[in-house]
Amino acid sequence: MPHAHSSSAASSGGDDLGSTDEVKVFKDEGDGEDEKRSSENLLEEKSSLIDWTESEEKSGEPYPGKLSVKSDLSPVFGKFEPHPATGFNMGYLMAPYPYPNGGAHPLPVSMTGKMGLPAGGGLSLFCPGGELGQPPPAHMGIPPPYQLDSKLAAGLARTPMYPFPGGTYPYPMLSPEMSQVAASWHTPTMYPISSAASGFRSPYPTSLPISSSSLSSELYRFSPTLGGGLGLGLGPALVPPPPSKSDLDSHHSRYARSLEKGSSSSSSDKPSDSSANSNNKEQNKKPHIKKPLNAFMLYMKEMRAKVVAECTLKESAAINQILGRRWHSLSREEQAKYYEKARQERQLHMQLYPGWSARDNYGYGSKKKKRKKDRSPAELGGNNLKKCRARYGLDQQSQWCKPCRRKKKCVRYMEALAAASGTVPMPMATPQSPCSEEDVKLEEMSDASSDGDADTPLNSASSPGALSALSSLASPASEPAPAPRHPVGTNPRDANNPLSVGQLTSQSWPRAAPRPGHEVISVS
């Protein structure tokens, strides 16, 4: 793999932002090539993802040397084009990050127009099998026997569940046409411009053709003007849709409303005039600059509508659970796209708000924060480690992994090792309508929340029943914990220990159910 980066990467000052980006889903790399690759170091994999991007940014050609298929230069960022045969691994066929302006500017162009994907295109194909019947990752080369059934097709063809004002998609394509649409919104930044009084310097570099008048609301992280002025597409998180109901309901939107009342732009640092709450005033003195979305958030934002459309579920909590499992079912490349988008968003965020820190937002939802703080340790995940140790009689050195929300070895991993040593067949998902299946499960879990085994590591979250129900979707309760996707000793992230127990991290632990085709774990 060409390493086009190096010291020059520092010029951006933010390339290392992606250093923590990792694709945390390991696929069943059963073919010979992937077996070879499995011996590679995780860091190499990780850096490769970054290299792709950095090379792209520098050369203007996405993933040079990595993907042979060149961008179609579609203005639609991240546009997926279904593979003619499989309709699934289209992710490889598209240059993930063609800059809509055709240039090589690295500023975020993420998530433009994914919502506008045609039915059957791209990510929608995760749906037929759903999280239970996930097709294998594209790179596995297994012809996915998935086709859009009529039900799904109907679901995809239906009117969007969450229509957007003006009939526009929430995420502007930033094609010329859509740029005009976006311009018609003239959406101010979601990160309100700060003033000197705010303690932040002007968030927009003077080089950016941003007029303060266009930045009147925090509802828009970044003004399309930014993208338009630079000829760039903007990420959906950076260019969110016009205010939705939830926007207006959320506490963030409360702030947004206060901004709208108080001013239209650069005076956003003013406290809300209408607010009688001094605390709010204090809070509003400093514009609330939202965190850049991480990869999963970007994915969620993009896929939520689809899941909602395909399922009868409406509760975001349930939807998020589905999305969480779908996220783990994404191929490495698919996830990489979102990690890259997130990296770009962080990069742009850092450029716009050099002084901003995630800490600045701590306590923004003060009540919520206090309430969480007031919770007993048992209610929080923080005590799960102790609970897990107690439950399984682990010594104090024992740690757990991702299912337990902690890293390193845990009882589940030990169980997985034991299972793997006996070449245990992995549970097969039933290829059926995942949504209807999950509807049942999710309904059950809401009823069974009190029956959930709160001490089970996997159930250590705040809704034990819910997690256990979903867990049962992934694998029957009687089944042992899912074995690592990499046979023992072949995990590419095992740098030292052949068994790699101590090396197992959240990155190497698959929470999602094994996909069909992953039936057997063989141990060498």
Add this chain to the structure above:
DNA sequence: GTCCCTTTGAAGGTC
């Protein structure tokens, strides 16, 4: 009206 739920990831803080 407000908060919870639920997910993953990022980041800051604590020990």
Add this chain to the structure above:
DNA sequence: GACCTTCAAAGGGAC
């Protein structure tokens, strides 16, 4: 370094 905590989005549900 490991762990903990908070926040980011979303919207129905609970209070």
